[in-house]
Amino acid sequence: MSSRADIFQRHHPRLFGIAYRMLGSKAEAEDVVQDTYLRWHAADVHEIRSPEAWLKTAAARLSIDRLRRAKLERESYFGPWLPEPLSDADLGTPELAAEFDSDVSVAFLTVLEALGPEERAAFILHDIIDDDYADVAEALGKTEAACRQLVHRARERVTSRRRRFTVDDATRTRMLEKLIIATNSGDRDRVIAVLAEDATMVSDGGGKARALQRPLFGPQRIAMFWYALARRQLPGVERRIENVNGEPGIALFLRGRLYSVATVETDGQRVFAYYSIVNPDKLGSFASVHTGEAQRRRFC
Numbered sequence: 024m025s026s027r028a029d030i031f032q033r034h035h036p037r038l039f040g041i042a043y044r045m046l047g048s049k050a051e052a053e054d055v056v057q058d059t060y061l062r063w064h065a066a067d068v069h070e071i072r073s074p075e076a077w078l079k080t081a082a083a084r085l086s087i088d089r090l091r092r093a094k095l096e097r098e099s100y101f102g103p104w105l106p107e108p109l110s111d112a113d114l115g116t117p118e119l120a121a122e123f124d125s126d127v128s129v130a131f132l133t134v135l136e137a138l139g140p141e142e143r144a145a146f147i148l149h150d151i152i153d154d155d156y157a158d159v160a161e162a163l164g165k166t167e168a169a170c171r172q173l174v175h176r177a178r179e180r181v182t183s184r185r186r187r188f189t190v191d192d193a194t195r196t197r198m199l200e201k202l203i204i205a206t207n208s209g210d211r212d213r214v215i216a217v218l219a220e221d222a223t224m225v226s227d228g229g230g231k232a233r234a235l236q237r238p239l240f241g242p243q244r245i246a247m248f249w250y251a252l253a254r255r256q257l258p259g260v261e262r263r264i265e266n267v268n269g270e271p272g273i274a275l276f277l278r279g280r281l282y283s284v285a286t287v288e289t290d291g292q293r294v295f296a297y298y299s300i301v302n303p304d305k306l307g308s309f310a311s312v313h314t315g316e317a318q319r320r321r322f323c
Contacts, residue, residue: 030074031063036122037075037152038082044147045086045140046093047106047132049113049308055085079154080162083144087163090140101230103238105300106132108267108284110308120269125151127268129286129298133225134184138177145170146177186288186295194291196264196271202287202294203262203273209253211246218242219293229302232282245297265309274309281310 025033038059042052059081071077097104106129114120135143141163148154148162149170156167156174163170190198198217205213224245228234239245259278264271272286284306288296300306 027064027068030068031060031078034075034078036116036118038078039119040122040127041079041082041147041152042086043109044127044132044135044151045083045090045143047136048093049107049109051089051093052086055082055089058085076158076161079148079152079158083148083162084164087140087144090143094140101228102234102236103225103227104136104229105129105225105227105298105305107305108272108286108300108309109269111266113308114269123269128270129268129272129300130288130296131185132268133298134181137180137184141165142173142177142180145173146181149174150178186290188288188290190289190291192271195287195289198289198291198294199264199271199273199287202297203264206249206253207260207262209250211243211250214246214249215242217294218245219295222293222295222297224248224297224299226283226299227302227305229304231303232301234283234299234301281306284309 035056038056039052042055043049046052046055059078062081063078066077068074108129109123109127114123135146138146144163145159148159149156154162156170159170159174160167163173165173202214202217205217208214220242221240222242222245224235224239226235226238235248239248257277259276261276261279263274263276265274265284266272267274267284267286270286272284274281275283275285283299283301285297285299287294287298
């Protein structure tokens with residue numbers, strides 16, 4: 024018979040997946056998982072019919088409570104708020120990699136920010152985790168009918184805000200290479216050629232690093248921003264292709280130190296959105312990126 028610790032460990036990737044998708048923060052998700060374990064350790068397991076359902080319910084409810092507090096805190100956040108990105112090291116086990124096999128991109132998590140806490144939980148449990156409505160109702164303490172409404176509203180809001188592109192990693196990498204070459208060149212026309220007509224650029228510095236205080240809209244304004252940066256001729260600027268939340272993104276280094284991590288939305292022909300995380304509090308997983316690994320493409 025499996026021990027209490029073994030049962031929890033078996034479900035750990037799923038619990039972390041729920042909490043991270045709910046909160047967009049690795050640190051907050053880890054806290055939720057730890058709190059779930061403490062409750063699990065104190066529970067009478069003989070009264071628990073389904074350990075998996077019990078653990079998912081605990082993680083979902085703890086995440087809802089934390090997200091309510093977080094939304095209040097994010098109202099006073101300096102500048103745009105973006106999720107804390109995950110590195111390959113964060114997804115280092117096969118179990119975690121499998122858990123995040125479905126979309127967990129920065130772009131998708133940013134869309135989920137538009138949902139209320141219970142809407143977000145219902146949508147994640149049903150549409151991503153693939154729980155049926157009975158399980159969702161048990162997890163949220165609501166009727167199945169109420170959960171159907173929550174998921175329906177959430178799905179409509181997500182669909183209306185989300186761009187749906189199917190782009191493989193090789194194609195995404197080629198687009199990132201074009202973008203890096205264009206931005207390094209300082210040629211505004213070259214940058215504009217890579218961007219979609221309705222392109223956006225969002226930067227999260229959290230008041231702790233220099234970043235855009237408001238999103239930029241349109242290829243001309245975005246190109247002018249990169250043109251101005253190129254003219255400053257900052258020494259030791261290097262952009263590398265790195266996996267961010269399981270898909271190719273860009274890590275920017277200044278004099279060998281990580282400055283930002285970015286991901287894009289692309290259809291393989293143009294870049295529609297550029298999300299840059301500059302807040303150093305969110306870059307811990309990427310701060311020790313190794314140099315010189317053969318699989319990385321380097322652009323100086």
